[in-house]
Amino acid sequence: MTNDSAGVIRIALDAMGGDHAPKIVVEGAAIAQTRYPNVQFTFFGNEAELTLLLAKQKDLKNNYSIVHTSERVLADDKVAHALRNGRNSSMRLAINAVHEGKAEAVVSAGNTGALMAMAKFVLKTLPNIDRPAICAFFPTLKGETVMLDLGANVECTPENLVDFAVMGAIFATTVLGVHRPRIGILNVGSEEMKGRDDVRVAAQELRALQLPGEFIGYVEGDDITRGSVDVVVTDGFTGNVALKTAEGTAKMYSEFLKRTFKSSWLAQIGYLFARTAFKKLRKRTDPRTYNGALFVGLRGVCVKSHGGTDEIGFANAIGVAHDLVKYKFNDEISSRVELIHEKVLALPPEVKIPAAEPVAV
């Protein structure tokens, strides 16, 4: 998968995806170039427009290329429509580049559903991986936590959840540098008896397997931000709800904070004093720092940037793609999953579990 030229990593950029493309794509690439001099970019989009924007970027060495297309996938395009009609879209051509070995990774800020469907259709899943998942990392009280699936699969089998655990652990090691990641599976109570059957079967299987990390059992919603584990495994429905609930709660608190500082002149003076400290807090919880969700389980690195991000956020998404290629994330998964798969098949067909109980709130 990696390019022959020593150390060079080629990244295909969808220059028409997201709310502020192509501007933030070009500017983000320029920022990323200063961080990763070994990266070569190919921009997929309108050549005339890109040429103008690229001329302004001195940080981009002259080793980028442009592949012209005037077609794009829109943010509200239905997935089926995008798959059928988007064959010449910037998104599809950028994915094709990875499939054809012209790039090691693709980064797009476009329509998530379309990107996932196209990437799955073009790149296919890794051997022994049934379903790809969406994986990202978040701030916690202790550092960062990886969570998956964030929305690719609304329903999952226990075996899918096992695969997610393996891939999430390798992600934590590759991108966050965690040596032996602690893995938890999201449930509604920490007791053995509680929870949904698929989760309990997956937990039984995870206990029986040699993982690239330590399986610590069930975790609950509040463990995500507590940082109890490095990897939180869940189905795409629950993961998506949890992710958006956390984002919504963070937004609410930040809005309450703003209102509080504006609520009296004394509070306004207080803000003047505390301003520098609050700038650090904002940086600590900046969503741009955590930009770059990976579609794990595909034959190729495909990173989804938040659609509304700016150039800093987009550069960070490129950084995620760079790290995954550099540290051979997919090779790591393939070798691990093959071993795991043999062992899952060797497990007794029905893992016996006790009946479920109602849960505490």
Added chain:
Amino acid sequence: MTNDSAGVIRIALDAMGGDHAPKIVVEGAAIAQTRYPNVQFTFFGNEAELTLLLAKQKDLKNNYSIVHTSERVLADDKVAHALRNGRNSSMRLAINAVHEGKAEAVVSAGNTGALMAMAKFVLKTLPNIDRPAICAFFPTLKGETVMLDLGANVECTPENLVDFAVMGAIFATTVLGVHRPRIGILNVGSEEMKGRDDVRVAAQELRALQLPGEFIGYVEGDDITRGSVDVVVTDGFTGNVALKTAEGTAKMYSEFLKRTFKSSWLAQIGYLFARTAFKKLRKRTDPRTYNGALFVGLRGVCVKSHGGTDEIGFANAIGVAHDLVKYKFNDEISSRVELIHEKVLALPPEVKIPAAEPVAV
């Protein structure tokens, strides 16, 4: 269900449930008594201990009674164990009082799973209600939102979700005073095509029914705190994860805030100026204000207080019980659900829905 004496509401209190019982139960009852002079309490617990505590409470009129027991359900008791061995526990006797018509409502800060199982076993569900749910309300950017199920049922049928929508809307009207509550069902995308089948079938049914509120369709995790709707309907697995994720995120932000104000002497001075404003914010987001989860769908009012709450929080949980009895919450549900049920049965057996698509994150 209501008592004959005009306006009197009799509430059975589990005086041995929760981390700080019986102290906060007695003190909470005293606070509630000043707010609701029409309430008569029966305390279930150790008589000697209660008598001593009650003697100190001048706000409690001499119209309370004590039912002695030395047995209690522990916080970590398994549900099956509590059901089998807890027949003389304070929790069980308090629930029995409602069943026997000696009280209109029961409030307990004890083990949630045991309370739900006992209440369901003793009180049974309301006619046409298949499953009870756990229902509570939360702060949002606009006011408050009711959410259910928060953990009683890890899997739900579309019909369960329809029942939850009806009961949640009546809760919003009864406890929060919302005239025509807006109801949303939690999903992973707002488009018609997205999400899990059970959710999509429930949404189809909700669209076809005359509800005690307005069904506005799908909502996502961030809509909970945004206040897009008054009632958020979901299964107990997703609801429990969302609730705890929101609690965890709130805790993380409040911890970050504390650290920020302590991070420099300038920030500390800033806090001195902004202190009064922050006290108001703390009050606005005080979990005690939102204490009191209702087990909806039972023949009797059963309110669960948070196990770790103080007397203020416990008084608020009593307030929820008071309102539900006063505004005849269960009668309201029974009459509504009967009508709804006939209509659900009249719907075509298979509501046709399109195939699902992957979702955006």
